[in-house]
Amino acid sequence: MGASVEGGLTRTGRDRVLSVLPYYHIYVSDYDLTSLKTITSGAAPLTKELIFGVHKRLGIHVKQAYGLSETSPVTHIQKHWDVALGSVGPALPNQTVLFMSPDAKEVPHGTEGEIWIRGPNVFKGYLNNENATKECLTEDGFFKTGDIGYRDEDGNMYVTDRVKELIKYKGFQVAPAELEGLLMGMEDVQDVAVVGVHDKERETEIPVACIVPAKGVVRGREAEERIVKWVAERVAGHKQLRGGVRWVDEVPKSASGKILRRELRTWLKEEKEKGRVKARL
Template sequence: MAYRAPEIEIPKVDIWSAIFDRASKPFPDSQIIYQNPDTGRHYTFSYLRETTISFGRGLRRKWAWKKNDVLALFAQNCIDTPAITWGVHWAGGIVSPANPAYTVRELVHHLKDSGARALFTQKNLLPVAMKAAEEAGIKKECVILIGDEEERGLGYWRELLVGSEEEGKEGKEVINAEKDLAFLVYSSGTTGLPKGVMLSHYNVVSDMYMVHSSESTFLHWKDDSLLSVLPYYHIYGLQCLVHFPAFFGLKSIVMTSFDLNKFCQIIQDHKITYTYVAPPVVLHLAKSPVVEKYDLRSLRMITSGAAPLSKELIFKVHERLGTEVKQAYGLSETSPVTHMQKKWNLGLGSNGPPLPNLVVKFMSPEGVEVPLGKEGELWIKGPSTFLGYHNNEAATKSSMTPDGFFKTGDIGYEDKDGNMWITDRVKELIKYKGFQVAPAELEGVLAGCELVDDVAVIGVQDEEMHTEVPMACVVPKQGVERDQEAKRRIVEWVHERVAGHKRLRGGVEWVEEVPKSASGKILRRVLKEKFKGYKLVKAKL
């Protein structure tokens, strides 16, 4: 049996109660939790609590909001997001965050699959949001703006707030923490469009407590401040940068999206001590000349997740800035964090040991647990493990064992100290900067291109960016010239139809045929072997 951390006590309560109805908390109600670095607008803990209730009450009074109604959030990072999220929960609803880089096609799928009743978005995203809402059957009056910009003819979320003087006897919706959904987050599947991951209130609360058991050993609300740059719609940002600041009492400065100069400027101006990032940010900190322009001495620690980091990058950041970089591991299906280094130089290069209350196994292809130190597929079971895939029983059954283990699709092993090392993937998903890209979805898009007769998409390594990127192996239609112009047109075809992280940054390579099994399944491993050691010719996207 693999290493297990000591168990901790986790209350079986909903997210709102875990954050706002605790018997005690170490920080005052006046503590600033979220702040906009451009405007200074902020939420204190007490104002945050008050706003969630006002918004939840407004949803009921003005929209007749019912338990399990779904609100989709299609927005960049915004300090209003936490209040809106927990206001929906207060009223018994479900929040479904959507990638602000989605095209209309992708957002329509998200809205329809989640069954969203309303779409909250921002002014700069309205061209996509309005078209998608119309196609998904969401009424214009249910498309609502958040943030600092309004638009004539559309509702603004603060118009839904109902003050305490109108409270009456109305209270928070009764939640069954283990069964009622808090979130529908979307994670790419190997067979096509993203799948809705059903996370209960107890799933999210459990992970919050589990991470707190590790992070609270060195974080303190009086001494530390957090830079929020990971996207809120992604489960990593949702948990670590929406939930954790309010639970820990940490002041967080919220960036709309990543910009290296602004990232460094905020660290310098606000004396930021800690941040959660994905590997590309670590790469910038290690190598970019921009970093030299700023005083980043306050930044004592970073946690990187979503994809593995090399030891070399970790050392470069430490040598350059004196900043410790530790790693963590998680998935949408585990709410997300399951493993986390306690100190950067313990198990250097690994994801650290599992968090409390989890059972972790490494399994052979035959379904037998392998010995310590041997590679196997990572299986995880615990209170943070999701309830299943929304409207997709087949996918749920194929990824969950009868006794509750989630088959992650990642290959790795555990060392004698309990640290986990991820070495490969079973599933065919491409990991681009921590985002999951489904080859089958891109193949479906490419099938509609007039230049393409047959196609398979695989991941190839971009050594400069330390990430995988999608590459299309294309059999061109008869009469199509196999030249760079045709490749450019194919890349552009995909570019116009998918979110930014799904673009063919690995470009296009011509093949005589796409290898397939007798049943017609694409044999991607054959193509990966063919292009092993492939020198990447970057598509300029």
């Protein structure tokens, strides 16, 4: 944990509100949080299961917020922690938010699309990078966030994943964050990252769960099969862990707590190559 976050978690009798990344919510039982009343989470989607888990264990209200550096920085925040759970709340004043299909057409409420935002807070472009600016800013001032989400009838926004991180399985799109949130609700799992890997036999991408096992869980085929079955009972057919489970000591993350999926995909590819070499020997 970063020093500033850890310091905020260890002080008692003073702090009432804490802003923290979803990654840190799994460690709440390790700290004295008796003074806290509200946790605000951002930078990555937070599932209903994890929100309920924190509230049940500690009685703390957990809200979500959304924004990017390019939007200076917050555009959404939940008004009430127990309303529209799993959402980041409605847009703040002076924000225009669209949800767009891959062919740049607006989709209706309840349908996932790329989140586009326009407002006085949105940046004007990247310094000395005209190409990147043209790619993400439309002529009428909308910023293409690269995030996928949808809006309910009450105007609350739900962020499901990043466009670039979606796993394409036989024409379907699978959001890693959805599977990660589900798996975090399983007692066998301490931490998890889901990535897509190419399967030559199926000629498509398939989801693989890289899991840090909870204390007492024995790594092996029995636990792997139990986890795969548990997920299969709770998701649609195209979202199943067809790539199985891989055990890891830790999930690689950036300084801001975001999962470094590229590192995991590289590691999985290397492990697969090692397996082929052993098979030939």
